[in-house]
Amino acid sequence: MIDPINPPGRKNPLLRTRLPASPPRPRSRTSHGFTRAAAEGRFVLQRCEACGVFAYPAREACPSCLSPDLVFVDAPRRGTLLAETTARVPSDVYFRERAPWRIGLVKMDCGPTIVTHLHADCVEGAAVRMSFQLDKSGQAVAFARPEGETPNMADDRQWREMTADPKFRRALVTNGRSVVGQEAVAALKAAGAKTVFVGVSEPWRPFAGEELLRGQQGIEVVTLDAADEKSAVDLAADIGGKVDILVNTTEYVRPGGLLDRRGTSIARDEVDQAYLGFINLAQAFGPAMRMRGADGINNSVAWVNVLSVYALANWPAFGAYSASQAACLSLSHCLRAELRPGGIKLMNLFTGPVDTEWFQTVPPPKVAPRAIAQAIVSGLRGGLEEIYVGDVAEEIRQRLAANPKALERELDR
Amino acid sequence: MQSKNLLELAGAISSGVVRVVDLTFTLSPDFPVIVLPPEFGQAAPVRIQEISRYDGRGPAWYWNNVTFGEHTGTHFDAPIHWFTGKNLPNNAVDTMPTKDMIAPACVIDCSAQAAQDPDFVLTVPIVEAWEAQHGRIPERNWVLLRTDWSKKGWRDYSNLRDDGAHTPGPNPAVMKWLVEERGVIGFGTETIGTDAGQAGHFEPPYPAHHFLHGAGRYGLQCLCNLDQLPATGAVIVASPLKIQNGSGSPLRVIALVSST
Ligand SMILES: [Zn+2]
Numbered sequence: 001m002i003d004p005i006n007p008p009g010r011k012n013p014l015l016r017t018r019l020p021a022s023p024p025r026p027r028s029r030t031s032h033g034f035t036r037a038a039a040e041g042r043f044v045l046q047r048c049e050a051c052g053v054f055a056y057p058a059r060e061a062c063p064s065c066l067s068p069d070l071v072f073v074d075a076p077r078r079g080t081l082l083a084e085t086t087a088r089v090p091s092d093v094y095f096r097e098r099a100p101w102r103i104g105l106v107k108m109d110c111g112p113t114i115v116t117h118l119h120a121d122c123v124e125g126a127a128v129r130m131s132f133q134l135d136k137s138g139q140a141v142a143f144a145r146p147e148g149e150t151p152n153m154a155d156d157r158q159w160r161e162m163t164a165d166p167k168f169r170r171a172l173v174t175n176g177r178s179v180v181g182q183e184a185v186a187a188l189k190a191a192g193a194k195t196v197f198v199g200v201s202e203p204w205r206p207f208a209g210e211e212l213l214r215g216q217q218g219i220e221v222v223t224l225d226a227a228d229e230k231s232a233v234d235l236a237a238d239i240g241g242k243v244d245i246l247v248n249t250t251e252y253v254r255p256g257g258l259l260d261r262r263g264t265s266i267a268r269d270e271v272d273q274a275y276l277g278f279i280n281l282a283q284a285f286g287p288a289m290r291m292r293g294a295d296g297i298n299n300s301v302a303w304v305n306v307l308s309v310y311a312l313a314n315w316p317a318f319g320a321y322s323a324s325q326a327a328c329l330s331l332s333h334c335l336r337a338e339l340r341p342g343g344i345k346l347m348n349l350f351t352g353p354v355d356t357e358w359f360q361t362v363p364p365p366k367v368a369p370r371a372i373a374q375a376i377v378s379g380l381r382g383g384l385e386e387i388y389v390g391d392v393a394e395e396i397r398q399r400l401a402a403n404p405k406a407l408e409r410e411l412d413r
Numbered sequence: 414m415q416s417k418n419l420l421e422l423a424g425a426i427s428s429g430v431v432r433v434v435d436l437t438f439t440l441s442p443d444f445p446v447i448v449l450p451p452e453f454g455q456a457a458p459v460r461i462q463e464i465s466r467y468d469g470r471g472p473a474w475y476w477n478n479v480t481f482g483e484h485t486g487t488h489f490d491a492p493i494h495w496f497t498g499k500n501l502p503n504n505a506v507d508t509m510p511t512k513d514m515i516a517p518a519c520v521i522d523c524s525a526q527a528a529q530d531p532d533f534v535l536t537v538p539i540v541e542a543w544e545a546q547h548g549r550i551p552e553r554n555w556v557l558l559r560t561d562w563s564k565k566g567w568r569d570y571s572n573l574r575d576d577g578a579h580t581p582g583p584n585p586a587v588m589k590w591l592v593e594e595r596g597v598i599g600f601g602t603e604t605i606g607t608d609a610g611q612a613g614h615f616e617p618p619y620p621a622h623h624f625l626h627g628a629g630r631y632g633l634q635c636l637c638n639l640d641q642l643p644a645t646g647a648v649i650v651a652s653p654l655k656i657q658n659g660s661g662s663p664l665r666v667i668a669l670v671s672s673t
Contacts, residue, residue, distance in 0.1 A: 202458075204445050204567035206574070228442045229462050265454055272460075 002120045004152040005160075007168050007194065008297040020293030020342045021094040025137040031058040033072040034140035038132035039385035045075035045112065056112035077130045079106040079114070081122050081144060094136065097294075102158065106130060106144050116142035119159055121150040133162035133383050136293070136343030138336070154381060163383035164302035164345050167192035169244035174199045174226050174281060177207045179356060180306060181249040183373035188247070189218055191377045194298065197239055199224025201231075226250055226277035236284035241292065246285055247304040247376060250277050253358035257319025270324040278305075278328050282335050290342030302345045304376055305332050309350040309393040313400050315411045336385075347379050352392025365391050430673065434647075436636045436666040438563070440486040444635075445571040447484060447605050448578065456482035486663040489653040490607065490622070490632030494660040497627030504629065506659040513631065514652040516598045518555040518668065519547070520642045523581065527560035531572055533581040534609055537590050547644045552596035555633070555649050558583065562603040563637035571605060582609025585620035592624045600625055601633035601649075633666060642668055 011017075027035070037044040046055045050067035054075060061068050084104035090096050102118040106128055114130065122128050128144040135141045143162060145153070154165055171188045175181040176198035185196045197220045198213055213221050222239065225231040226248075252273035254266050261267070292300040310318060311325035329348065336346035353359035355366040367390035375389045388394045399407045425431040438444060446456045459481040465471025484490070492498030493505045503509055521543050526533045535558055544550060560581045562570060572579045582602060583591075591597045600607055600621055607621035617623045625632055633651060648669040653662035 202443075202445070204571045204573075205448065206568075223443075225442065225458075228458070228460060230442060265457070269455065269457075 001150060002152050002156055005155045005168065005297055011296075017292065018097070018294045018296075019291070020136065021097060022137045022341065022343060023094040023135050023139075023141075024092060025139060027139055028058060030060065031140070033058060034132045035134070035138075037072065038134050038140040040387070041131075041379075041382050041384045043075055043077045043131055044072040045108075045110070046070040047073045047075070054108070054111040056108070056114050076108075076110050078147065079108040079128050079130055079144070081105070081118075081124050081126060081128050082107050082113070084118055084122070084124055098157075098161065104144060106142075114142045114144075116144045117158055117162075119143070119145040119153070119156050121146045121153065121156070134345065134385060135162060138340055138345075164245060164347075164380040165191070166245060166377060166380055168194050169298045169301065170195040170197070170242050171245040171247060172197040172199065172222075172239065172243045172285070173247045173249055174224060174277075175249045175251060176200045176213050176221065178249060178251045179209065179369040180251060180354065180372050182209045182212050183369045184247050184249055184306075184376055185213065185219060187370075187373035187377045188245070191381070193245070194218065195220060195242070197222050197243070199226065199235070201225035201227075226281050227272045229280050232277075232280040232284035236288065240285055240288040243285055243289060244292075244298050244300045245302045245304065245380065246281070246289065247306070248278065248281060249306050250274055251306075251356075252324075253308075253318065253321055253356070255318055255321075255358070257316045261320070267320050267324075270320055271327070274324040275327045275331065278331055278335075282331075286335065286339060289344055290339050293342030293344055300342065300344060302347060302380055303335065303339060304347045304349065304380070306349050306351065306372060306376075307332075309352055309388065309396045310411075311350070313396060313404070313407050313411060345383060345385065347376075347385055347387065349375055349379065349387045349389055350393045350397070351389045352396070367392070425671075426669070430671070432641075432670045432672055434638050434641045434668040434670055436638050436649075436668055437487040437664075438635055438637055440481065440663055443567070444486050445567050445605060446482070448571070448573060456484050458482075459485055481663060483656065483659055483661045483663075487635040487637070487666055488633075488661050488663045489651055489666075490626065490634070490661045491653070491659065492626040492629050492631070493658070494632075495619075495622040495626035497623050498629060501629045504626075505656075506653040506662050507655045507657055509631075509653075511652070513598060515648060515650050516553055516555055517551070517645070518557050518601075518642065518647045518649045519543075519550050520557045520559050520639055520644050520647065522559045522640075522644070524559055524561040524640070527562060527581045531579040531581065532609065532611055533560070534584040535582070535587050536584055537587050540587060540591070543644075550591070550595045550597065553598045554595075555599050555601055556591055556595075556597050557601040557633075557636065557639055557642070557649075558603070559639040559642075560603050561640060563635075563639070572610065576611075577613065578605070578610030580604040580606075580610035582607065582612055583621050584609075585615050585617060585624075588620040588624040592628045592630060597630060599631035599633060601636050603634075603636050603639060605635060607632040607634050632661075636666060638668075642670060646671060 048062035049069040051065045053064040082105045086100045086102050088100050095101050104118045106114045127147040129147050131143050132140040133143045166188050171193050173181050173184045185198050188196050224235050289300040308325040310322035311329040314322040351367045353362045353366045375387050379387045442459045462478045464476045466475045491506045492501050498504050608619045612619045651666045653664045
């Protein structure tokens with residue numbers, strides 16, 4: 001059993017902030033099958049299509065029958081901890097700073113044996129539940145947790161290195177004018193965030209739900225118009241060193257594509273809000289976040305974008321909006337790479353039409369803002385990179401993977 | 414007029430005998446803009462993007478790219494802004510007569526009434542009472558409505574509620590009367606528009622826009638420092654940017670006020 005982590009005190013200004021270090025990065029191309037699964041919180045192993053044997057680590061041929069026909073498939077997560085060991089003086093800088101570090105050998109029920117990072121509550125001979133997690137280098141590593149819940153389970157030191165749990169951390173939700181933003185604030189608060197800063201643009205303009213934010217314990221309303229360079233920079237000057245999790249809830253949805261719109265002023269607003277707003281936020285907050293990746297219990301850990309799933313495939317009814325989302329998706333991959341040296345995770349949530357006024361005439365199913373907020377928290381707790389919220393998003397993803405051209409035709413109606 | 418009089422004026426300005434009062438808000442991204450229902454086209458807010466600031470992007474110089482809508486900040490409305498003025502000659506900011514850019518002003522102080530009632534409307538009897546005290550409004554004068562609205566915080570300044578903005582302005586009768594009976598060159602306010610916040614419900618809607626621009630006259634809004642102007646005798650300099658076929662523009666509005 002592990003002790004709960006304590007709320008961190010104020011920083012000692014005499015000490016240099018520990019700079020982030022990264023665990024070893026190299027992986028074979030094949031092992032990125034695990035990276036892909038870890039990004040979505042799935043557990044996969046290679047399985048031989050010829051003889052059905054599960055294999056680990058990633059390889060090019062079946063260890064049993066030498067068939068090259070190995071595919072990554074969802075695999076049962078249960079195994080037994082055979083042996084454990086503690087690295088006390090590792091040579092790698094990252095692990096040396098975090099020593100002692102426990103690793104173990106797990107025999108999977110489905111066959112293979114896996115060298116894995118260990119949750120402190122795992123004991124030899126007992127059952128464990130395996131997952132692949134993205135470490136501070138963004139690479140998939142095996143992680144064993146006890147099969148059942150244990151007290152303060154999420155507070156485990158090694159587990160917390162793999163995740164971005166809001167507990168005791170300080171989050172910035174960039175747009176509190178939207179229901180999604182307001183739900184995100186509530187969910188982060190409920191998940192134990194110490195402070196949730198919430199951005200409100202044009203504070204002179206009243207908005208529904210304002211009373212949920214103002215004057216609430218642990219919620220600080222701040223002026224932020226992400227599309228305005230100076231506004232983002234000014235806010236970062238105030239709180240940039242205290243943002244451990246940034247949740248970009250920019251929401252600017254307008255119907256229409258190209259031919260039934262006149263001029264570019266709406267498109268310009270879409271780009272201004274979604275794309276340039278993203279750039280402004282990244283330039284204002286990104287550098288300090290990257291620098292604070294190893295800054296104690298409440299180190300900087302994650303950047304979250306709420307994106308439309310139509311970033312992946314254009315939906316002509318909201319065609320220009322889809323394009324603005326695609327631009328943000330592309331930019332998010334750039335930011336993910338640039339945040340990597342700090343060990344900061346970048347998580348994208350993809351949603352179908354949300355149950356808000358701009359999708360009013362779109363038939364259900366629509367995503368409830370609360371479902372998005374809950375997915376943000378569970379994604380942070382699980383240390384994920386990609387989340388598809390709701391049936392529409394999940395379906396678009398699957399149809400895109402199966403046949404992009406078919407999806408294009410299907411969205412065109 | 415002899416050129417020596419002009420030089421005297423310049424001397425009086427330089428010596429401070431004639432004060433130059435700035436009636437302009439700073440053009441900044443956080444200044445409230447007019448709010449229309451979201452399905453309409455929207456006025457772009459002010460955006461200021463650094464090109465360089467004595468840095469790698471330009472080591473010795475600081476400059477910005479600036480974007481804004483024509484009706485942002487302290488701004489000028491030209492007749493072409495409204496449908497009633499769309500067919501008039503020289504109705505845009507680039508073609509309007511330059512002589513219309515300088516004119517005297519009558520300032521009607523309704524700050525007490527506006528403090529009591531955000532939906533205060535200026536009426537003909539109020540202006541007639543003002544005339545009884547200060548004399549008849551001469552032709553080609555600006556009429557500026559002082560409400561002290563410019564001294565409010567932004568939220569009270571825009572004063573948006575569920576049923577729209579609640580800010581003072583003129584009623585239809587007084588606008589028609591000022592234009593037709595007094596021949597004003599324009600009408601100016603401290604609020605976000607020349608019309609009252611609820612003027613969409615007037616008949617006709619937005620009477621200041623309707624009557625002013627229909628007669629080729631002008632509007633000024635988001636003015637400040639009207640409390641520093643005398644009831645009569647100030648001269649307003651309001652020259653909008655020369656935007657091609659522009660319907661209006663942010664501008665620096667100044668008033669010349671004699672201190673004697
Ligand atoms: Zn095989």
